[in-house]
Amino acid sequence: MSTVAAARRRVPFAEAVRHRHLANGARLYVLENHFNPTLALSGTLQAGRIYAPAERRLIASLTAAELMKGTARRTKLQLAEDLESRAASLSFASDASDPVGVDISGASLSRDADLLFDALVEVLRTPVFPEDELEREKKRLVGSIRQQQDQTSVRAFEEAMRRIYPPAHPLHRNTGPERIARVESLRRSDLEGFYRDRYGAASLILVVVGDVDAERVLDAFEKGFGDWQPGPDPAIPAADPPPVSPGEATVRMPDKASADVVLAMPSNLRRTDPDYLAASLANSALGQSSLTSRLGVRVRDTEGLTYGIHSSFGATQVPGPFLISVTVKPEMRDAAVESTLDEAAKFLREGMTARELAEEKSSRSGRFQVDLGSNAGIAQALDAAVGYGFGVSYLDEFPDKVAAITKEKADAAFRRRVRVEDLTVVSAGTFE
Amino acid sequence: MSSSSHPTPDSRSPTPAGGAFELVKEKAGFREFRMRANGLRVLLLSNRVSPVVTFAIVYHVGSRNEAVGYTGATHLLEHLMFKGTPEFERAKGTAVAAVLEALGARFNATTWFDRTNYYETIPSSALDTAVRIEASRMRGALLRDEDRVPEMTVVRNEFERGENSPFQVLYKQTFATAFREHPYHHPTIGWRSDIEGVSTARLREFYETFYHPNNATAMVIGDFEEEPTLELLATHFGPIPASDHPIPQVYTAEPPQEGERRFVVRRAGQIAWCAMSWRTVQARHADTAPLAVLGNVLGGGITSRLHQALVEKTLALSVTVVPWQLRDPALFSVFAPVRPGVEPAEIESVIRREIARIASDGITEAECEKARTQIEAEVVFDRDSTDQIAASLSEAIAVADWEWYADYPATIRSVTPEDVRRVVLAYLHDDALTAGLFLPKAPSGEAAAEGGQDGDDAEDGE
Numbered sequence: 001m002s003t004v005a006a007a008r009r010r011v012p013f014a015e016a017v018r019h020r021h022l023a024n025g026a027r028l029y030v031l032e033n034h035f036n037p038t039l040a041l042s043g044t045l046q047a048g049r050i051y052a053p054a055e056r057r058l059i060a061s062l063t064a065a066e067l068m069k070g071t072a073r074r075t076k077l078q079l080a081e082d083l084e085s086r087a088a089s090l091s092f093a094s095d096a097s098d099p100v101g102v103d104i105s106g107a108s109l110s111r112d113a114d115l116l117f118d119a120l121v122e123v124l125r126t127p128v129f130p131e132d133e134l135e136r137e138k139k140r141l142v143g144s145i146r147q148q149q150d151q152t153s154v155r156a157f158e159e160a161m162r163r164i165y166p167p168a169h170p171l172h173r174n175t176g177p178e179r180i181a182r183v184e185s186l187r188r189s190d191l192e193g194f195y196r197d198r199y200g201a202a203s204l205i206l207v208v209v210g211d212v213d214a215e216r217v218l219d220a221f222e223k224g225f226g227d228w229q230p231g232p233d234p235a236i237p238a239a240d241p242p243p244v245s246p247g248e249a250t251v252r253m254p255d256k257a258s259a260d261v262v263l264a265m266p267s268n269l270r271r272t273d274p275d276y277l278a279a280s281l282a283n284s285a286l287g288q289s290s291l292t293s294r295l296g297v298r299v300r301d302t303e304g305l306t307y308g309i310h311s312s313f314g315a316t317q318v319p320g321p322f323l324i325s326v327t328v329k330p331e332m333r334d335a336a337v338e339s340t341l342d343e344a345a346k347f348l349r350e351g352m353t354a355r356e357l358a359e360e361k362s363s364r365s366g367r368f369q370v371d372l373g374s375n376a377g378i379a380q381a382l383d384a385a386v387g388y389g390f391g392v393s394y395l396d397e398f399p400d401k402v403a404a405i406t407k408e409k410a411d412a413a414f415r416r417r418v419r420v421e422d423l424t425v426v427s428a429g430t431f432e
Numbered sequence: 433m434s435s436s437s438h439p440t441p442d443s444r445s446p447t448p449a450g451g452a453f454e455l456v457k458e459k460a461g462f463r464e465f466r467m468r469a470n471g472l473r474v475l476l477l478s479n480r481v482s483p484v485v486t487f488a489i490v491y492h493v494g495s496r497n498e499a500v501g502y503t504g505a506t507h508l509l510e511h512l513m514f515k516g517t518p519e520f521e522r523a524k525g526t527a528v529a530a531v532l533e534a535l536g537a538r539f540n541a542t543t544w545f546d547r548t549n550y551y552e553t554i555p556s557s558a559l560d561t562a563v564r565i566e567a568s569r570m571r572g573a574l575l576r577d578e579d580r581v582p583e584m585t586v587v588r589n590e591f592e593r594g595e596n597s598p599f600q601v602l603y604k605q606t607f608a609t610a611f612r613e614h615p616y617h618h619p620t621i622g623w624r625s626d627i628e629g630v631s632t633a634r635l636r637e638f639y640e641t642f643y644h645p646n647n648a649t650a651m652v653i654g655d656f657e658e659e660p661t662l663e664l665l666a667t668h669f670g671p672i673p674a675s676d677h678p679i680p681q682v683y684t685a686e687p688p689q690e691g692e693r694r695f696v697v698r699r700a701g702q703i704a705w706c707a708m709s710w711r712t713v714q715a716r717h718a719d720t721a722p723l724a725v726l727g728n729v730l731g732g733g734i735t736s737r738l739h740q741a742l743v744e745k746t747l748a749l750s751v752t753v754v755p756w757q758l759r760d761p762a763l764f765s766v767f768a769p770v771r772p773g774v775e776p777a778e779i780e781s782v783i784r785r786e787i788a789r790i791a792s793d794g795i796t797e798a799e800c801e802k803a804r805t806q807i808e809a810e811v812v813f814d815r816d817s818t819d820q821i822a823a824s825l826s827e828a829i830a831v832a833d834w835e836w837y838a839d840y841p842a843t844i845r846s847v848t849p850e851d852v853r854r855v856v857l858a859y860l861h862d863d864a865l866t867a868g869l870f871l872p873k874a875p876s877g878e879a880a881a882e883g884g885q886d887g888d889d890a891e892d893g894e
Contacts, residue, residue, distance in 0.1 A: 087809030255700035258592035304582030366536020373484035
């Protein structure tokens with residue numbers, strides 16, 4: 001271990017990260033890291049699909065996507081020209097996997113920090129949602145939805161979400177044709193209304209990591225956002241998991257050499273649950289890696305049935321699904337599903353081995369360190385830690401939290417969330 | 433040491449690792465060494481953003497070194513390199529992937545036209561494990577038939593996944609059409625029947641031909657100390673002898689193209705795609721930099737010319753411009769998914785119009801400056817993470833050498849608007865063009881109509 005790295009590690013994130021909490025609720029965090037003349041920006045704001053009307057969830061993602069299409073001061077092209085000519089980037093996205101948050105991300109050379117922050121403040125506070133831009137985006141989006149509908153992975157996942165979550169649930173997915181119809185019916189006033197109702201400082205979190213002067217960044221943010229209206233209470237509406245209704249479905253698509261199979265059930269696991277880490281550690285042993293997890297060793301490495309097989313919890317601030325996804329040559333689907341279910345059932349029955357537990361714990365701690373190896377990685381980890389209410393010190397405490405997980409806790413947490421007989425099995429591809 | 437992050441050259445041994453290495457060259461923070469015993473090249477770059485290090489090794493073997501009957505062999509071999517060595521083997525509970533996973537490593541291997549690379553990004557305290565694994569599989573891969581058989585179907589599913597993607601189908605067909613003699617003709621994944629048919633013995637022959645220290649470059653990037661790291665490399669790679677044969681070189685060259693080539697792929701799908709590619713130059717050629725700048729002028733961001741002409745005008749859903757940089761002369765490509773209802777031919781005429789506009793009027797200094805800035809910044813952003821530097825460096829070593837990467841920002845900086853116009857005139861003409869279309873075929877045999885019924889439906893099972 002080098003002296004420099006060791007020295008860095010001795011300063012806990014909780015001490016190194018500077019922060020400011022504004023009266024309107026906005027929270028700002030900055031970590032100076034002067035090794036490279038760049039900076040990474042990560043942030044969130046609670047304006048995701050959970051806050052849009054059930055039949056028009058798309059309003060949330062479209063509002064986020066249209067923020068960059070023009071402000072009171074600059075057109076979309078002027079804004080893009082200013083950023084692109086300095087190789088700076090800024091984006092806002094709200095996708096279906098996180099029903100609560102809008103993700104904010106940006107990067108620039110450190111010499112262009114002011115340019116990036118000015119754009120951020122301007123875009124968040126004074127978007128104008130130009131009519132012609134929206135009409136253009138609607139046309140593009142219709143084509144883009146059709147393009148996605150051509151992917152077996154998308155079709156299997158969406159059909160599974162459509163089946164396990166009822167229409168009113170924020171994780172429900174409409175079919176492609178339904179979404180296209182909804183896109184076509186969207187009006188500029190929908191976006192303006194959603195922006196007016198949902199955007200504000202109360203739920204805003206911004207993190208900057210890189211070659212910056214922390215005090216200057218905090219001042220710039222305070223100046224930019226200090227007098228922004230707080231907006232709505234950042235409470236998160238209830239989105240309880242629905243009752244399970246296992247079943248099977250096939251989405252038939254012609255001319256697809258590889259099929260996708262998704263096995264899914266609603267789980268009641270939130271990212272904020274105290275046993276989240278234990279449950280997710282058990283999941284890693286079952287299916288995080290196509291190469292080393294139980295599902296991968298059986299279905300890929302031993303049986304050669306797939307290139308990729310993964311299991312995951314889609315946990316955010318709302319309880320998300322438990323999913324297993326696998327790609328197969330269509331003729332091998334039944335064999336792959338059978339092996340997958342068999343392996344999952346065995347895992348639920350027996351739980352993790354002592355060796356698996358030790359390896360997954362070591363893996364999780366090591367990966368955490370590796371993921372903190374870039375400005376963007378640190379910014380995202382801080383953003384998540386603050387957003388989920390764990391606080392900055394979570395980054396310091398993480399290794400101990402992982403170390404404290406026992407086999408009993410991991411097995412019990414996983415068994416509380418997953419039952420093989422509750423899985424809905426959806427395949428998408430070319431089947432006889 | 434008091435200032436271990438930036439030691440001066442004086443502080444380092446003139447005979448590193450007890451004389452096992454010679455320092456070949458240093459530039460831009462990189463230090464290149466050569467292992468005296470076997471010719472292994474080693475590149476070091478200290479980058480102490482965090483206590484993380486990336487160890488990577490590049491072999492100068494890719495699909496470029498294959499021929500009919502064993503296309504895809506490099507890639508299949510790369511998969512088998514995870515199946516075991518005497519030291520790292522699943523039966524012993526020390527499978528390569530399991531050992532690396534337990535460290536929390538971000539690791540993988542990839543195969544491309546000109547190279548195969550293996551990399552591990554790990555907490556810096558675990559560097560020795562990555563080094564031991566790569567040294568072990570440089571000559572010790574077991575390559576058993578009982579491993580190849582299930583892995584063949586894994587790779588075949590990877591091939592099948594690629595066939596699901598219109599973009600991948602188009603790019604494979606583009607190379608197969610533009611290159612008739614040079615092995616860039618066939619895709620890295622290989623032809624399906626070769627993936628299925630190649631024998632373990634043929635893969636072993638391939639391994640024996642190319643996997644040697646004198647055909648590889650190892651890289652250590654991130655948080656490490658130079659002297660102990662060189663000692664570590666000397667301990668594990670030092671005993672491996674150089675190949676007892678010269679590494680075979682590719683001598684097949686693609687003759688000049690003498691006229692435009694076209695292809696159409698009709699397959700079920702939702703969206704048509706248009707691809708246009710022109711024959712260009714090898715990465716080491718002086719025109720690579722102006723072609724890279726041209727790539728950004730045409731496709732770098734929403735202010736770029738083709739984004740404005742195609743996406744802003746709602747003709748295409750997106751546009752991707754690829755100035756391929758490979759060891760041998762390659763292509764300059766434009767790919768665009770066509771918005772339903774738009775004639776694919778219209779996309780081609782717009783691309784032609786935009787290129788003709790540069791051929792006649794050139795580009796502005798402001799456009800050139802924006803493109804240069806974007807490309808230079810990519811190199812700066814690379815240094816944010818050790819694995820990103822390793823990835824960029826691996827490509828550079830495969831197509832040219834590490835100095836090419838170290839010099840790249842300066843090379844790009846020297847590009848003028850006139851250079852860009854000149855390369856458009858020199859390369860982007862019809863005699864060098866391969867144009868391809870992916871046309872969605874309606875399942876009933878009828879043409880797909882805009883807003884028409886999806887060609888598929890969901891149905892209930894039992």
